[in-house]
Amino acid sequence: MMKFLTILNRLTKCLKIIFIRMKNHTLTTLLIITTILFSCKGEKKPDIRSVFNNSGFDNGNIDSTKNPCIDFDGFANGNWKKKNPLPATESRWGAFEILDRDNKVKLKNIVDSISKLPHLKSGSESQQIADFYRSYMDTITIEKLGLSSLDKYFERIDHIKDYTDWVNFSGELQKLGIPTFISYKVEADAHNNQMNILSLGQGGLTLGDKSYYALKESKNANLKDRMIRHIDIMYKSAGLKDVSPGSKIYELEQNVANLQLTSLMLRDQIKTYNKLSVPELSRIAPQFNWNGFLKAQGINTQTVVIEDRAYMSNLTSLLYKTPLTVLKLYTRWQLLSHFAPYLPQKYSNPHFAFFGTVMAGKKEQKSRIDMAIQELEQALGMPLGKLFVQRYFPEQDKQKISEMIENVRWVYHQRIDSLRWMSNSTKASAHKKLNTMTFKIGYPEKWPNYFGISIQPLRLIDNVIAVAVFHHNENIRKIDKPVDKTEWHSTPQTVDAFYDQYTNSACFPAGILQPPFYNHKADDAINYGAIIAAIGHEITHAFDDRGSKFDASGNLNNWWTSKDRHNFENLTKEYIEYFNQIEAQPGLHINGQLTISENIADLGGLTLAYHALEKSYDKKKQPASINGFTWQQRFFLGWAQMWHGNISPEALRNELLTNPHVPFRFRINGPLKQLREFRQAWKCNKRDSVNLNIKSIEIW
Known part of the structure; x- marks a missing residue:
């Protein structure tokens, strides 16, 4: 009876609090009730962010003091950056690096399970994986051998x-x-x-x-x-x-x-x-x-x-x-x-001090285990990848991604038809190239054979050399031979996506087909702003300033009329000049010409994904707001979440000097400020135009 009265008393107090808060605030009623009832029950309050995670975006990352129209990265990711400072072992830290770390944990689980197996057959992939890992972890032998190898x-x-x-x-x-x-x-x-x-x-x-x-x-x-x-x-x-x-x-x-x-x-x-x-x-x-x-x-x-x-x-x-x-x-x-x-630490430590710290800004080396997995992946990535997809990649995701790709392709055809700066003859060639584009999803249909690499448990340098010679010989064997267009040039666990202009194909490894890039449980708008925009990005590479010089067969061949090419280059020139104006580090501006291919692909990917999402709602009731955000706003939050990150000054300088991609922050803010849809979604006005290019640059 006393227990019942205690519960009733708590419930009464909670209801009073609920009515007071409902009166004074405009927060979602359900969120308030859920949070308070949990606390009233005498249990630990749930992390409010976990409620938001059901949508695929963590509202706890938002810094509402920032104006989304001026600095969308600061708005969408400001709190994330504060809560996720650059780890001492990293030069950059964001969604890609975090997912890569998680994938390496999965690889470590695979290696651990293999290493426990008795009597591994000599020359088998399992023996190669286990013994390469052992040779890297055997620091006693490494120190003993010194430079002798x-x-x-x-x-x-x-x-x-x-x-x-x-x-x-x-x-x-x-x-x-x-x-x-x-x-x-x-x-x-x-x-x-x-x-x-x-x-x-x-x-x-x-x-x-x-x-x-x-x-x-x-x-x-x-x-x-x-x-x-x-x-x-x-x-x-x-x-x-x-x-x-x-x-x-x-x-x-x-x-x-x-x-x-x-x-x-x-x-x-x-x-x-x-x-x-x-x-x-x-x-x-x-x-x-x-x-x-x-x-x-x-x-x-x-x-x-x-x-x-x-x-x-x-x-x-x-x-x-x-x-x-x-x-x-x-x-x-x-x-x-x-x-x-x-080599022994008297060589490896100074090597890291220069290339890791001086060049990249890393303060500490990774643990020996982490480095072992990283090196093992470099050496025997495909055998590891085969086991990775067997254990961690749901086959239904492959079919789902295929459907997404076709939706984006369909929207791209529509975008081509609506272009006012391109003639019908060039449009016909563009349609042909888009139709013939092929896609590699998840993992290769045919796995490469690593048989013949001699790996020993106590000879790390010899193992590294054996792997290098094997890959070199496999590579030169292809010279003057037919191209295998089914071949993969990345491992399935890679957190990235690629377009190959020579084969007119795009590749989406299993490694990237995970949250926050793709989450089958997430709100559609978040997924479209992330993985669909990434798919659109890779497809647009076929039509960027470089890819557009290759025809549907993948040969370097002009398929444009001279007027259409001139119109395209004028648009790209405007976009180059737009990025050239951005000072990303004191004294260093973004090189708009170096980064133009990736910038075109980002702008194209966002445009395609947004209109594909809009089309998906044509015959449906417009989706309701989630956590106070419209579907249009959630789309752009998905984009920002995909590119959130922190970076060291040294790594930032390296990117500005050499990288064809613009750094995190500008990858988010740069293309968004060109999109009318973004300004409409966030109700940006002329007071926000200090950093906005009101005349939108629309290429694809």
Whole structure:
């Protein structure tokens, strides 16, 4: 009886509170009742955010002090950023990185279960996974072995007798994944995408991109000093007696960087497509033993594509004139730096201190287990991916995503028909390209075979080399062979999506088909603002400033009338200038031309997704507000949630200098301010126009 009276007394008090709050506030009645009754029951109050999670968006992330019309990222994600500071082990932290971390936890579970299995068959994928992981975790053996696994390569460098010998050995090292100033890739021929061809380009810079060698700012001068000191420290730790190796290597790299194309120049598919025979290449760069360089890598071909004739000619001339002692210094450094993460701590710790902290802004290394999973995924990602999708990817999601893609494709056809700046003849070609586009969802239909990679439980360096040589051989085997258009170039657990201009196909791995990108339990508007916009983004890549130069078959071929191309380029020029005005870091603006492809794709993806969502409601009653937000507003909240994130100043600088994507915040705010639908949804007015481009740029 006393228990009953106690409950009744609590209930009476709660009802009084409810009526008072209903009178004085406009919050959703159901939310108030639910929250108070839980507290009255004597239980812990539920996190209000969990109520909002049913919609697919956490309202606890919102900073209502911010004006959504001026800074939508600050409004939608302000509290999220405060609650999720950059972890010490990361240079950037957002939805992509958090989901990637969660996927790696799942991979760790898979590895743990495999490692417990007895009598793993030698050469099987399970044995390869288990023993690679063991070799990475066996730090006692790693410390004991020291540099011994690399001794034979250092000895080879010591015995290099002349320039030709150095060229040949550089080719051998490239088989192990060690960078040289001449990079290579095997891909579809841009003018005959049925066949693979060898493409040669630039590479080999310690700082990664020529922009770091060109900047005159004080921070870059400091970076130069830090790189030189780092090289000197690593040389000393390895017992190498060379005098001032850092300054000599930096000088060589700076001279090479001066010859390289900028990231912006590399975007020009026409100027960077130079097809010629190997004998012609030898005439352009006669001091370089091309036959020996290619043969050392196991490459047998008579036709190549090079990015830049001038680079190959000037580089090989520069290297020919460089003292052999300096070339050997550089080669030792690349060998040591490349394998440093797998060596004892006296090498791996300084390596992280420079590349992790100085270059990326990370304060701490990940745990050994986390690094082991990361390296294992790099080495044996596909075998792991096969197990990942078996355990964690619902097959029905594949069908659902397929349906979503077709809905977006249908809306894109409508958008093409409604374009006022494009003629009917070009529209017909655009429709053809859209119709022939194919999609890879979840995981590959045919899994690659990793049989033949010899993995040992106690030899990490040897395992890393074995994997590198295997992938190198698999890659060069494709040269001058037909393109396999079903092949996947990413693992299923990857948190990203891709468009391939050569095969006119888009790929959506299982890794990204999870919340907050896709949540089958979430409100439609949130999903459309996220995964549907992402699908639209990849489809739009077929029609961005680069993809639009490839036809429906995936060949570099003009399918536009000259007037239509002119109209398109005028629109893209406006969008370039719009982003050029944004100062993303003191002294550094967004490079609108470098990022234009991704910016076009974001704008197109949002436009497609919004109108696809609007169409889905045509024959239905307009959905009610959820948590005070209309479906239009929830759509844009879904977009903002997908791109929320924090980033270190060092990583932000790197992105602004080299990345074709704009950083988190501007990926959210940038395209939204071009959309009339956004301004209407949030009732933006002229007082908010300080940062708004009232004349919307509409491309697709």
